[in-house]
Amino acid sequence: MLVKAGNTLDNIAGNVKTTDTVSAYVMTDDPAQTLMDAKDYVFAITEKYDYEHTQKAIEKINETVGTQIRTQVYDNIPDMVQALYEGSADAMLMNVAYVDVVEAQDGYETFSSRTRTLYDHEEEKCGYGRFTDCRKINYNRSVCGLYQWFGY
Numbered sequence: 001m002l003v004k005a006g007n008t009l010d011n012i013a014g015n016v017k018t019t020d021t022v023s024a025y026v027m028t029d030d031p032a033q034t035l036m037d038a039k040d041y042v043f044a045i046t047e048k049y050d051y052e053h054t055q056k057a058i059e060k061i062n063e064t065v066g067t068q069i070r071t072q073v074y075d076n077i078p079d080m081v082q083a084l085y086e087g088s089a090d091a092m093l094m095n096v097a098y099v100d101v102v103e104a105q106d107g108y109e110t111f112s113s114r115t116r117t118l119y120d121h122e123e124e125k126c127g128y129g130r131f132t133d134c135r136k137i138n139y140n141r142s143v144c145g146l147y148q149w150f151g152y
Contacts, residue, residue, distance in 0.1 A: 021096045022050070022057035024119040027084065032091075035119050039065040041090035042072050044080040050095045057093055057121035077101070081108055084115065091118060 024035070024043065032038040043061075045054050062068050072089055074080045077098055083089040094102075102111045 018125050020050075020053045020123050020125065022053045022093055022121045022123075023096050023117045024057075024061070024091050024093055025084065025115045026091045026118050028114060028116050030090070030116075030118075032118055035061055035064050038091055038118060039067060039069065042070045042088075044074055044083045044089035044092035045071050046074050046077060046080055046094075048075065049077060049098065053095055053121075053123060054093050056123060060121050061119065078105055078108065081111060096120075 024038070026032055026038070026041075032041070043058075045051075045058070047054075058069065058071065071093075072083070074083060077094060080089065080092045080094065081102055084092045099112065102108050
């Protein structure tokens with residue numbers, strides 16, 4: 001019975017894959033075409049929203065350009081966008097999931113037409129809940145295994 005329940009759960013849930021993308025945005029008229037062109041830029045970031053993925057993007061950018069990029073921390077996303085618009089930041093790092101939120105704010109409706117993506121850092125996350133390995137998840141289909149799977 002427990003094996004059948006476990007198989008049913010596998011069939012319903014499967015391995016769920018999500019992709020988080022943090023992009024480096026610049027103004028549309030910015031001359032940089034690659035990360036190497038922007039290696040001396042100041043990148044606006046925020047540590048309050050999705051900082052885990054932003055940090056991973058920074059690590060990958062540093063690896064790509066062979067040096068530590070300069071970052072400027074802002075309290076929130078609108079402040080980052082404003083810094084990019086005003087030129088106090090040359091680029092900004094933000095999860096693409098926030099673009100709609102930015103464009104819903106007064107004065108930022110044209111974010112997508114005023115900026116362009118210079119770089120995308122994508123990270124896949126797979127699994128259920130706390131299980132995040134992209135390989136097939138094997139778990140003990142005993143009573144203990146089911147309780148653990150459900151997080152009890």
